[in-house]
Each structure stands twice: as C-alpha cells, then as structure tokens.
Amino acid sequence: MNFDMVIALLAASVQMGTPILYATLGEILTEKSGVLNLGVEGVMAVSALGAFVVAQATGQPWLGVLAGGACGVFMALLHAVACVVLLGNQVVSGLAVTILGLGLSSFMGQPFIGLSAPGFTPFAFPLLSDIPLVGDVFFRGDALVYLSYLLPFALWFFLQRTRLGLEIRAVGEEPEAALAAGLSAERLRMIATLAGGFLIGMGGAYLSLAYTHLWTNGLSGGRGWIAVALVIFAFWNPQRAIIGAYLFGGVMAFQLRLQATGSHISSSLLLMLPYLLTIVVLAASAARGRGDEAPAGLGVNTAPEE
C-alpha cells in the first residue's frame, strides 16, 4: 500500500463516516435528553427515500436534505409519541420504528428505483484543499461533508452553552430533579428527539444524495445500528463522535482496500473489529470510573405529573 493509497483510504474513511456521523450526532442529542431511539436504521431509510424523492422532483439537492430531515422528524415523532407522551418502553418502540421505517421506505420507494436525482458532488474547498495531506483527506469532499465538520461543534455549543441545551441535559441526567425545578420533561425530550430525528434524517439524505445518487432498498445497510454503537463509543460527546465515525468508516474502507491489494485476511474477522473495539473502549473507560457518562435517565420514562 503506497502513500497515495493511504491518502485515498483516509479520504474514503471520511466519506464512509459522514452519514454515520450525522446519525450519531442526532442520536447523541436524543439520548442526552434521556430518550434512547433504537429506530435510527428505520429513520435513515425513510429519510434517504424522502430526500431522494424531493431532490428528484425539484432538482434541488438542498431541498432534498430538508425533506430528509423532515422525514427524520416524522419518524422520530412516532417514537416520541409512543415513549415520551405515552410512556411506552423505549427499546421496544425503537425496534418497532426500525421495522416500520424499513417497510415504509421499501414500500413507498418502489417507483423510484432506477431513477437518478441531482445530488452533491465533491469539490475542492478553496484554499484549505491546498494544505498537503490534510487538504487531500478532508477538503475534497462534498458540501454535506463540510457541513458535518461544523455540526459537532455546534451541537457541543448547544448542549453546553445554551439554556435549552442545559435543560435537555438536566432532563436526561436527573429527570426527577429537573421536574422539581419546574422543567417539562415531556417538552424537552420531545424537542431533543425531533431535532435528533432531523440530524439522523440528514444522514439518510447523505446516503441517497451524496454517497450514491440513487434510491434502492436497503440503502441504510446497517449504518443506523452502527450509529447507535458510536454514541457509546463517543461517550455522548459530539466531538469524539467525529473520531468514532471516521474509525468505523475507516475499518469498512480498509478491509476493502486490503483486498484490493491482494491480501488474504478474512473480511469477517476484520469487520468484527470495530464492534469489539467499542466493547473494549467502553469497558476500559468504565474501568477507569468513567462509565457513568451515559445520561443517568437514559431509557427511563418519566411519569406524567399530576
């Protein structure tokens, strides 16, 4: 593997990581409020379709991204109504949303298979793409990739520095105390889940508008589940999600490139690595006493105040 191939591998890692990054950020926001949304896979599938359909009809990729986000909000709404308002079990609701989303996208998407829509194409970012190495890896992507560089910082700022972000975290950490302080858990969790759904939907839109420019069944291909894993890998920290997303994307890209050079390592074992790594990282940091970074109220529903 020569130097050019390493650069290409890193650039591919960024591209493979981007849809997962969007979805992970959405899930972080959701989980920070104490809501676990296991439906990411289904949400992404529906959004990928929605984004594609709108971009195809209007010729406007950005409208497609908005539509993808809107589909994400809609699917997240189903989840939120089931478990934030009606207090259903979050794990079950998320799984149901996955089944529903995969079914819906496949059912509704039938007429759009084989069509192509205007999407995002890579362009060299002015000035920054001239930086040696860094420019080749990070600044020859498409517009959604560049946007994804800013989002983690924006999300971090929102969660850490704004009042609303603070309240969302409070509800996720200590629902009882937040309630006592007069915060509406329901409202805050609803906001976080829907906004998270929008980000997850953008990840779906990336798949059908930037990664490929077509819609098919199974476009999400398990990436939603990877995002769920990545949230933990990143310890609910948006910036660390960047590293995680590129690592997961990198392993996928690496196993393909290793084969392209004629290597003989089993791809099953290679593909297993990121998941094992997540367990190891989780266990290691838990062992260092940092296992409590999960929002304490995650997965716990708050009963309505009476």
Place this chain on the structure above:
Amino acid sequence: MYRFKPFLIVAVLTLSAFLTFGCANEKKEAENSQATTEKAEKAETATPKEMQVGFIYVSPIGDAGYSYAHHLGELEAAKLPGVKASHVEAVPEGVDSERVLRNMARKGYKIIFATSFGYMDSVIKVAQEFPDIVFEHCSGFKRAENAGTYFGRMYQARYLTGIVAGSMTKSNKIGYVAAFPIPEVIRGINAFTLGARKANPKAEVRVVWTKTWYDPALEKDAAESLLDAGCDVIAQHQDSPGPQEAAQERGVYSVGYDSDMSSFAPKSHLTSAVWNWAPIYTYIIKGVQNGTWRSEDIWWGMDKGVVGLAPYGDMVPQDVRDKVGAEQAKIEAGHDIVFQGPIKDQAGKVVVPQGETPDDAALLGMTYFVEGVVGTAN
C-alpha cells in the same frame, strides 16, 4: 397539572382520520372487490385449465438486480396461454422458504420455481411431499423425480465482457467488485479474466469481496478502493449499480451485470452481462403443459439466449466489437470456448491441461482463481 400538548391532539386526529379514511375506502373497495371476484369466478369457469405457476425470490423484485431479472422472466411466462403466474419475494432461505414452497403446493400451484441457491434443501424436502407438483430450483445441484434444476451459463457473457474490458484498459488493471466467494461468482471472474487476457495478455483482474449482494454505498466504495489501487475498468458481480456510479465519477469505464446498467452510468458503461430467463421458463412450462417434462439439469447458455450482452456504449471501438463478435458467434453456434486448456491457477500450476476442457461438474465446483486474478478465492 399535566396537560396534553397540541401535538398529541394532532397526532391522534391524524391517526383517527387515517382510520376513517381506511374504513370509508374499505366499504367502497368491498363493493368493488365483490364485483371483481364475481367476474374472476366467471372467468375461471370459462377457462378451467389455467395452470398456476409460482416463483419465490430471495430479495425484493424492486432491486433491479438478480430477482428483478427473474421477475422479467416470470412476466414473460405469464403471457403464455393458460398460465397464471404469481410470486413471493424477500423469502429468507431456510425454514421460511420451506413454508412458502409448501403453501404454494397446497394452493394448487403446478410448477414452482425457487430462484436462489439457498432454497435447495427446502425444494428437495417439499418435493418429496408433493410428488405431483413440478419443482425447479435455480443454481442448485440436488434433483429428484419431480424436482429439476436450471441455470444459465453466465460465464459465457462474462468472457465476452472480459474481452471488452481487456481491450479498453490502459493500466492493465481491471477491478472486479464481487459479492460472495461461491463457485458461480468465481467462475464468472475466471471467465472474465480469461477473456481479458485473451484480448490483452498483460491484463490482471483485482477482486474485492463485499459479502453483500446489494449495498449500493458499500459496493460503490469497494469500486473506489479498486480505482485507488490503479484499476481503470470496473466490473461487478453485484446487484446494485454502485460500482457503475463510482466508475462514472472517476471518468473510467465499467461493465455491468444482471440487466443493462447503462442508465446509471451512460458515460462509462461499456456493456453489461445480462440474464434473460424467459427461454428457460417458457421451455419448462410448455414441457409440463405437453406432458413432456422430466427432471433434468438445464444449463443453457448464449446459444439459447439465456445470457447475453447489453448494447455497447459509444466509446467501444469497432475493432473491439468485431473481436467480441467473432467469439460471440462461436459461442452462439454452440462451441463453448471459454474454458480451454491450458488453464493455470494463480500459483501458475496447470489445472486444465492443453487440449482439454473442464466438464460441467468441474465448472460447477470451481473454487480456485485462474492466473491473472489478484485476490483470494475464499
């Protein structure tokens, strides 16, 4: 005091609206369907000897890939007089396929086509329970009194596409995005490589396994990984057009599979190796209708039109077309010239000696790569 927020009300209203809409429609549809079923019953009594033919597919037919190609064959078969065709799609291999086969048999289907390799055990099992029904299994090697097998010699088309790719490459490196290391795929890669090296002895074929039949994003990246490694033509044994897209974006050539993939990459698409199942389906169904059907192993090739090439892209020069045309004419005349000794494996060892050709059993069990393939066959 806990209050219901407007969104809940909206949500409930929407759902109830859906419900009333559904019910209202139901009534209307009820009347309609009654009328149609009556009509259907009348039609049925008019032509009582209509034969039901069932197909099971492993993936949704909407995937534009392998199952879609079979479905096109189903649609052709349905046009035959006295035939009514239906299918169940996305049937997992194993216990589910066994149930679907059995239910089709119970419902009075006379011929059942199982189109994926993994259905093999189920077909044999269910065929024993329903000796009066004809089962046909695609790509398998187990047969019974009432269960035949059929497949197409896709490797012949692969060989021709290999000639095209070998003629068009400048870097002498051709990329091949492949699904799973099973003989069908390996045979195709070998045939493709033999074709490429016939046109260009210096050509090598690099293989990447995705372990997916259909993941457009991953398969696109697999193609990119091959492009990064210096390949300038991309071929594929995948059902998604992802690799085609990758080739077009990088401005290199591509060879498609399953059906004509030119619409996905008009600027890069040289040709595709395509399936056409209609001749086999027609042959089998007619055989059953005439009472001449027997359990056999149908493995038809280009001479019968089961596999073929999609129309060439404009960039394929005439001399290449002529070269391919000459080989194609031989194959269509019934001379299977693809695997002809001497054939060496990757280590350079002669596996098929000079002047010999492997028999069908050897072709069906092919698990090694020929010389010129870079990659591993497992």
Place this chain on the structure above:
Amino acid sequence: MALRVVKRRNPPAWSAAAILVCALVLSLGVSLALLAAIGKSPVHGLVALWNGSFGSLWAIEDALIKAAPIFLCSLGLAVAFRMQVWNIGAEGQFALGAMGATWAALTFPHAPSWVLLPLMLVYAGLLGAAWGAIPGLLKVKLKANEIITTLMLNYVAIFLLEYMVYGPWKDPASFGFPVTPEFTPSAVIPLLGVGRLHGGVLLCVFAGVLLWAFLRYTRLGYELKACGEGAKVAAYARMPYNRLVLFVLTASGAFAGVAGFVEVSASTGRLMTSIMAGYGYTAIIVAWIARLRPVPIALASFLLAALRVGVENIQLDMEVPAAFGDIMEGLILLTILSGQFFEQYKLVRKGAKNAPAPSASQETAP
C-alpha cells in the same frame, strides 16, 4: 379543550383486551388504507391475511413452528427484563447457540440421536449462556452498560458465524457454497407425528412451564415477578445484586442458545448465514408487549408468527410487496405499545365536573 391525565386507580380487568382490540383496529385500518392507496382491495387483503394466518390447520401449524425460536428467545429475555437488565443480545446468543449445536453435530456425527440431541442442546445452551455472561461480567465488574455490550456482541456473533461457515466449517461437498455439511439424521430433532410439528415445539412447552414454575414456586422467581426493580429483587431474595445480574443474563443467553439449536437442527438441518433472521430482536418486542409473562409471551409469539406467515399469503394472492408486512407489523407493535398507556392512565377534561373525585387524592401519589 384542555385534557389532563389521571392515573387509573384500579385498571379494569377488560382494559388490556379492549386496548389490544383498539390497537389492532387502528393499525389494521391504516395498513388496509395503504393497500387501497395502491389500488388493491382491503377486504380481499384482510381475507387473505386471515386465511394465511388462521384459515387452515396448516397455517396454524406453520405459525407454531415459526413462533418456536421467537418464543424461546423471548422467555429468556423476560427473565432479564424483570431484573431491569436490558439484554438486547438475544440475536447474538441465538447465533452462538446455533454454532454450539452445529459444533456438536459436526464433532459427533455418528452418535445415536438420544446422545447427540441432548449434547447439541447442552452445547447450544452453554455457548448461548457464555455469550450472555460476557456482558454480565462486564456490567458487574466494570459497570459497562449492557444495552451496548449486548448489541455489539450481536454483530461479533454474526461475523463469527459467517467466518465459521465460510471457513473452517464449510462443506467440502457443497461446491464452495457457504454452508456446513448437512447434519446426520440423528442430529435432526424428530417430528412429533402431529402434522409437521417437531420436537422443538415440545421443548418450547417444556421451557415455558419451567419458567412459569420458576416464577411461581421459587423465592427468587417470586421476587422477580413481584417487583421489577433490580436492586429490590436482590434485597428481598437475599442474593447479591451482581450475582443476580450475572444469573439473568446467563439464563437468557441459554434460552436464546436453545432457540438457535432448535432452528439449526429442526428447521435447516445445517448451519448457514440465513438462519439469522432477526428472531432475537423480534423477541424483545414480544417479551415487552406480553408484559414479561410466559403465557402472554406464547400468545404474542404465535400471533406475530401468524402475521408473518399470513402476509406471505397476501403477497401470493394479491402481488403486494413483502414490505407491506413490515409496515403492518411496525404499526401493530407501535399502537399496542402506545395503547398500554391508557391502561394505566385515563384522560379527563380539565376542570370537568364529572372528573372522578378520587383523582384529587391521586395527585399526590407518585
């Protein structure tokens, strides 16, 4: 109009049934409207669904067979969920069970079936249990969140299965296809002699009774049943909390492992990647919808299996895409889950005079 939520003091006995019916009507209504939208007759669809699911003894038999692995996984999960231990890993534990059974079947192909089948059961149970014990140990020793570790181990298990089937266990006579050799007849669970029902269904009955008896007659089981909060159970049962966590994860892993054994032995007769059909995830939903009780779990597994079997009939008769079944399933599960809220709470017009008086005292209740 403002509404408020009031906790029901004594949920009426019929409420669960009523809610189930409402949820089914609602989700079926939406699904059938969808059918109408693509120009298919909803009534025909409903009839085809009914015929496919319950219309014949065969259909019921098919549903029973399909329900078996879901039921077994679900039983095990119910034990863990009662401890508030969120085992999402039945899928992986199922895979390990299937691998365990295969291992035994391939190692002792010539053993008589009265030796081999129990051996396969034990191998499957042990490997499944071991796969469940890993997240258990990680949780107990390192406080690692079990939702994540079990979910990750599902992937590891599936890739491991893929590796074995493509590599060491590949059948040399399969022309290179990724399947293990076919099991010898003694490694296949025999039929019961009632239609196509196999011994695995009997095993389900046995496992269900076992769990029921455990919940009813043992101290630990009683505590698990009585109060769903992990730490409290431990205190009442006078057992260390950690040991209990380990116990429930191991136990649920064993159940899922046995499900893997049933699937690989009775249904496919060899190991192949397509046995991973998502039963482990389905089982989570089933366990929860059934409120973690054995009899409702049996019922819910059967109904869900019947739905999946019935949808095939709609496909066959009406040429409706397979995805329709997923939509219907997702809707049914979401509505049932949401509906359970109304068993606990009811809506009252705010300030309405006919609001029940006891609600005032309820307001201070947690």
